[in-house]
Amino acid sequence: MSKILYKEQLSNAVFLMRLDAPLIAEERKAGQFIILQVDEDYGERIPLTIADADTEEGSITIIFQVVGKTTDELSRMNVGDEIPVLVGPLGNATHIEKYGTVVCVGGGIGVAPMHPIAQAMKAAGNKVIIIMGARTKELIIMEEEMKKVADELIVVTDDGSYGRKGLVTEPLKEICERVPKPDMAIAIGPPIMMKFCALTTKPYKVYTEVSLNTIMVDGTGMCGGCRVNVGGEAKFVCVDGPEFDGHLVDFDNMMARLGEFKDIEHEKHECYVEALTEAKILEDESKEKKQ
Amino acid sequence: MTFIPPEILSEKAHSLFEQYAEKVSELKVKDRIKIPVQEMPSQDPKVRAHNLEEVAIGYTAEEAQIEAMRCIQCPTQNCVGDCPVNINVPLFIKFTAEGEFQQAVNVIKETSLLPSICGRVCPQETQCQLHCSVGKVFKTVDKSVSIGRLERFVADWEREQGKIEIPKVKPETGKKVAVVGSGPAGLVVAADVRREGHSVTIFEAFHKLGGVMRYGIPEFRLPNEIVDKEIETLEKMGVEIKTNFVVGKTRKLADLFAKDGYDAAFVGTGAGLPIFMGIDGENLIGVFSANEYLTRANLMRAFDREHADTPTYKSKVVAVLGGGNVAMDSARMALRLGAEKVYVVYRRTEKEMPARNEEIAHAKEEGVEFLFLQNAKRVLGDDKSRVIGLECLRYELGEPDKSGRRRPVAIEGSEFVLDVDTVIVAIGNNSNPLISATTPEIKTNRWGNIIVNEDQKTSMDKVYAGGDIVLGAATVILAMGEGRKAAASINELLAKEIAEGK
Numbered sequence: 001m002s003k004i005l006y007k008e009q010l011s012n013a014v015f016l017m018r019l020d021a022p023l024i025a026e027e028r029k030a031g032q033f034i035i036l037q038v039d040e041d042y043g044e045r046i047p048l049t050i051a052d053a054d055t056e057e058g059s060i061t062i063i064f065q066v067v068g069k070t071t072d073e074l075s076r077m078n079v080g081d082e083i084p085v086l087v088g089p090l091g092n093a094t095h096i097e098k099y100g101t102v103v104c105v106g107g108g109i110g111v112a113p114m115h116p117i118a119q120a121m122k123a124a125g126n127k128v129i130i131i132m133g134a135r136t137k138e139l140i141i142m143e144e145e146m147k148k149v150a151d152e153l154i155v156v157t158d159d160g161s162y163g164r165k166g167l168v169t170e171p172l173k174e175i176c177e178r179v180p181k182p183d184m185a186i187a188i189g190p191p192i193m194m195k196f197c198a199l200t201t202k203p204y205k206v207y208t209e210v211s212l213n214t215i216m217v218d219g220t221g222m223c224g225g226c227r228v229n230v231g232g233e234a235k236f237v238c239v240d241g242p243e244f245d246g247h248l249v250d251f252d253n254m255m256a257r258l259g260e261f262k263d264i265e266h267e268k269h270e271c272y273v274e275a276l277t278e279a280k281i282l283e284d285e286s287k288e289k290k291q
Numbered sequence: 292m293t294f295i296p297p298e299i300l301s302e303k304a305h306s307l308f309e310q311y312a313e314k315v316s317e318l319k320v321k322d323r324i325k326i327p328v329q330e331m332p333s334q335d336p337k338v339r340a341h342n343l344e345e346v347a348i349g350y351t352a353e354e355a356q357i358e359a360m361r362c363i364q365c366p367t368q369n370c371v372g373d374c375p376v377n378i379n380v381p382l383f384i385k386f387t388a389e390g391e392f393q394q395a396v397n398v399i400k401e402t403s404l405l406p407s408i409c410g411r412v413c414p415q416e417t418q419c420q421l422h423c424s425v426g427k428v429f430k431t432v433d434k435s436v437s438i439g440r441l442e443r444f445v446a447d448w449e450r451e452q453g454k455i456e457i458p459k460v461k462p463e464t465g466k467k468v469a470v471v472g473s474g475p476a477g478l479v480v481a482a483d484v485r486r487e488g489h490s491v492t493i494f495e496a497f498h499k500l501g502g503v504m505r506y507g508i509p510e511f512r513l514p515n516e517i518v519d520k521e522i523e524t525l526e527k528m529g530v531e532i533k534t535n536f537v538v539g540k541t542r543k544l545a546d547l548f549a550k551d552g553y554d555a556a557f558v559g560t561g562a563g564l565p566i567f568m569g570i571d572g573e574n575l576i577g578v579f580s581a582n583e584y585l586t587r588a589n590l591m592r593a594f595d596r597e598h599a600d601t602p603t604y605k606s607k608v609v610a611v612l613g614g615g616n617v618a619m620d621s622a623r624m625a626l627r628l629g630a631e632k633v634y635v636v637y638r639r640t641e642k643e644m645p646a647r648n649e650e651i652a653h654a655k656e657e658g659v660e661f662l663f664l665q666n667a668k669r670v671l672g673d674d675k676s677r678v679i680g681l682e683c684l685r686y687e688l689g690e691p692d693k694s695g696r697r698r699p700v701a702i703e704g705s706e707f708v709l710d711v712d713t714v715i716v717a718i719g720n721n722s723n724p725l726i727s728a729t730t731p732e733i734k735t736n737r738w739g740n741i742i743v744n745e746d747q748k749t750s751m752d753k754v755y756a757g758g759d760i761v762l763g764a765a766t767v768i769l770a771m772g773e774g775r776k777a778a779a780s781i782n783e784l785l786a787k788e789i790a791e792g793k
Contacts, residue, residue, distance in 0.1 A: 023541050040498055042592055044600035069600055085498045087535040217591065217601070220496050220537060220725055222506075222563035223583035229574055234567060239724060253574050256676035260576045261602040 002036075002086040004079050005059055010141045013066040014109055015075050016051075022058030024050070024088045030116035031094030031211065031243055034060065035219040037085035038073045046070050047216050047238075049113035049188075050089060060088075063112035063141070090219045091242045094209075098125040100183035103175055103206075105131045105168050105197050107189025111142050113211060114188050118149045121186075127151050129182065131171050133193070137162035168193060169200045176204035184209070187246060191255045198246030210246035212237045215260060228254045294656060297332035297348055304329060304354040311360055315388050320363045324428055329358040331440050331649075336656035340626045343510045343594055346653055347411070352390070355444040359388035361425055362436045369422035370438060375772035376402045380419055380438055387441050393454065396445040404479050405771065407450060407517050410443025412508060413768045414647050433648075450520055457527045461488035466785045469494060469547045469556040471538045471726065474502025475767045476559035476758030476774035478521060481530045483778030484557075489785055492531040492553075494538050499590060502561055503759075504767065506590040507582070509620050511627070512650075539729035544754065554788070555753045555781045558733075558741060559774065562720040562759035568612065572670030573716070577604060577678030581613070581621045581717035588624050606713035608632045610681045612667050613717035614639065615764075619650040621715045622659045633659045634709060638666035638686050638699045664688070664699065668706060670714055681709045720764050738763060747777035755780055 006018040024034060028050050037043035052061035066072050077083070094117050102121045106114035111132050122128045130150040134140045135158045147153055154171045155163030164171070168189075175182055185208040187197035194210040201208045217223040219238045226237035229250035235241065307326065311318065332348040333339070339346050350358065362384040370380040379398050386395035399406045413419075419438045420426065426435030449455055466489040470477045473495040485491045499505050501518040526532065538544055538560075547553045565580035567573050584603075587593040591601035609625040611618050614637035625633045635654070637644060640663045644651060655661070664686040671680040685705035688697040722739035732751040734742045740763055741756040743749055749756050757773030759765055 023536075027541060027543075037498065039600070042595070042598045042600055044591065044602075085535055087496065087498075087537060088540065090537070090540055217583055217586050218497065218506075218563075220540075220563070221723055222565070223586055224565040224567065224580040225583045227567075227574060234569075234574060239564075239728075250574075253676065257574065257576060261604070264602040264605065 002083045004077055004081050004083065005057070007077075007079050010063065011138050013075075014063065014139065014141060015066070016061060016063045016112075017074075018054070018057070018059045018061050019083060019086060020058060021060045021086060021088075022055075024086070025053040025055050025058050025060050028053050028060060028089035029093030030096065030120045031113070032089035032091050033213075033219075033242060034062070034086055034088030035090060035216065036074075036083055036087075038070055038077070038083065040084040043085065044070055045085070045217055045219070047090070047213060047219060049211070049213070049242075050116075051112040052116055063109055065109045087219070091238060092240075094120065094186075094211075094243055096120045096124050101127040101129065101180075103129045103131065103172065103182045103185040105133070105172055105185060105187040105189070105193075106146075107133045107168055107187075107193040108135070108139060109141065110187075110189030110193070110211075111146065114186070115142055115145055115149070117186060117188075118146065122149050126183075129175060130154070131156065131168050131175075132163075133157070133168035133189070135159065167196070169196050172197060172200050176201055176206055182206055186211075186243075191251055191258065194246060194249075195251035195255075198249065198251070202247050208246040209243050210249060211243050212241055212249070212254065214254065215258065228257075294333070294336055295330060296335070300330055300332050301351050301354060304351065304357050307357050308353040311357065315356075315360060318360060323361055323363050324425060326357060326361045328361070328434055328437065329354045329440070331437070333653075336653075336658070339511065340623075340657040343627060345514050346511050349447055350440055350444045352392075352444075352448070355441055356388055356390055358437050359384045359441055362388070363425060365424040367422075367424060369424070370419040370436075373421055374419045375768050376775060378402050378419075378442075383445065384436065384438070384441060387445055392445050392448045396449045399442060399445065402775075403771065404482050405475065405521055405767075406442050407446035408475070408504060408513060408521065409768050409771070410439050410441075410446055411513050411517075412504075412766070413439055413442075414766060415439035416648055418768070450517075455520070455524060457524060458482065458486055460486055460528050463490065464488045464785065464789055466490065466554045466789070467492070467552060468781060468785075469538075469551075469553045470559065471544070471556060472496075472502055472559040472561060472758075472760075473500040473522075473532075474559055474561050474758060474770060475504060476770040476777070477502065477557065478525065479771045479774030480557045480559065480755075480757070480778045480781070481525055482528065483775060484781055485525070485528050485530050487782045487785070489554075489782075490529075490531070492533060493525075494536045495532070495534045496537045497590065498534050500532065500534065502559075506586040507617065507620070509585065509589055509624050510594075511623065512620065537725065539725040544726060544730045544751075545732070548753070555755070555784060557774075557777050557781065558726055558749070558754060558756040558760060559758040559770070560723045560726055560760045562764040563723040564721040564739070565716070566719045566721055567716055568667060568718065570667060570669050572672055572678070575670050575672040575678050576676050577606075577712055578670055578714045578716065579604070581611075581617045581715055582720070584621055584715050585617070585624060588628060594624075594628060603628050604713055606630045608634075608711045609713040609715060610634045610636050610667070610709055610711040611715045611717055612636050613719070614644040614646060615717065615719070616646045616650055618715075618717035619646045619654050619659075621717050623654055623657060625713070625715065626657055626659065630713070634662050634711070635659055636662045636665050636667060636681070636683060636709070638664065639696065640664060640688065643696045662709075666699070666701070667714070671708065678712050678714055679710075681711050681714055682706055683709055720759075722760050722763070726760070746780040747773060748780060753784065
């Protein structure tokens, strides 16, 4: 059980929560994740990256986007509510060392898990260039925090409503063309973005790490549902990752696997939304009656 | 094995009971061996293939007494020596025959802590029943006394009477023991160590306890209610339980000693790292490890489609690869989740299958089709990366290998395609790497199994291990046996420390 200590809505569908988890806060390192369930008996287990931790408060920060039933239910929980299942920190920590110049590319809510990595890279003595991207201005998160860490910050939006118009791969390509080229890149965001970041840096031979978020059940190596093809070998994201050499990851297979249960989930989600709407209508009706 | 309705079985037992009940003590060996084996009453295969209720219903009291009368109380007592925890089998059976069920269960509990579980999932035909003198008379283990069914009966009887006694706990010693993992080995250690008055905390990575008995073995073979009952007993004994706690990640094993003041630890984290075939197409959508398939259905309750958020794959035709109990569980679970057709693909013959005979027979009754001497070569997918078939090869048996089993040899050019939309890989597990990867003090062998001495002690001071993390994938009862040994070692260590005033 873990109590929600703080909740903030960062944009229409993106939420930040600080959760009471002193042991996880103490042990976690940049790059690791937790698994949670909103219902102990029937809930599903979803992995979420730890965005930050506060050992004094004994809390961890998660940032999530509402994409399905569990994230939707989570977004409806409030400060003081208990999350029945929270386990972590899982996965391996990001390997931090002084590389020289590191380009950090965060897309959408991928900016959240990028923050502690950028901080750690900076603290290790690297020059940190940050590229943040989102579909539109409304979806840009943590710009202030990133500004504090970055030696250079580039913000892009798909629609040009904020910062530069375009995709993150465009500034990434320009940076790779600089002399000297960056020593490494890290990309965290939607799979399609990570795929194209890896394709962008490959001709420049800039080592690129990507952080994968696949379907998981246990998160401890037991189910193998999270397996991805890395350099022709099956790797488990939960115990071998979550970070891998982006130039070796078979993104197409990974993206296909992410859609494994899409039909069923879609069906279930429709039912769930219908039920919610119905409940809302009933609630409104009863309010009307009272009036 | 053909299905006989439970009513008919109990009627037959009833008439035998009338005949023998009054003269149990007078029965001669020749009378006893004339009594027919009492079959295990079970649900109709056509019905049970679509529900999750327990397949085997269990003996009636009369059936149990009749079956127990078949035991000739022979002096060799092979059954005791063949049991990993050396239950006094003839004595508990004698009590059962006399209708003294409480005394019978007490005998079992002297050495075994989880009889209602072992009575269900132990491979008796390769253990206690293997060298049974009655079976030997008929030259078949099928005619041995049904020790497992009797064990289950008396354990269930006790539970149903609400008479489960909470084992006595000695006065608190002030010593703290950490048990990592709540599978069969861990539960036994917790009980045995707690009895000596030491404080015990069980750490479990999942949100529910029981390990493989919860996530792996399905409800239709081992109902959760039974596992819950055993855990309830531990809680009543004062064992502390911490779920959602991954030792090695949430807290390093060494920190349990350094920061939390534990005096000893037991590692029973099981064999949880699925092995895949390493064939083409294994990452297609619709290929699952048996662990994932069963965990979704059992632990995450995905069989309850209406309530559970965790989805299961919609399958029409399923191929299960492997021939062990886990393969049988997966195949039978697939039927219950709605598959129209389920194949088990095994590269040797039925004789070499490691699954229990009863599981194979049950699977057949339920309509699972076995494809022997065949093996998967690659998984075929469509343009959406979904499984549309399994290319297989036919095999023949060649020379015996090191294990004595005749080695299957692929027949060149014998490829054929099985039209399936789901493939479940059930060819075994490697050891879970979380503890060894985060605890360099613990030595493992090349398969990742923790190395222990004869006292179950690892290379790390005050740390013991047992069950599948030591044995590789084995059985519930062997895990329990190791747990008992480890608990005895821990109790000895702590007693010594207390005597020395540490």
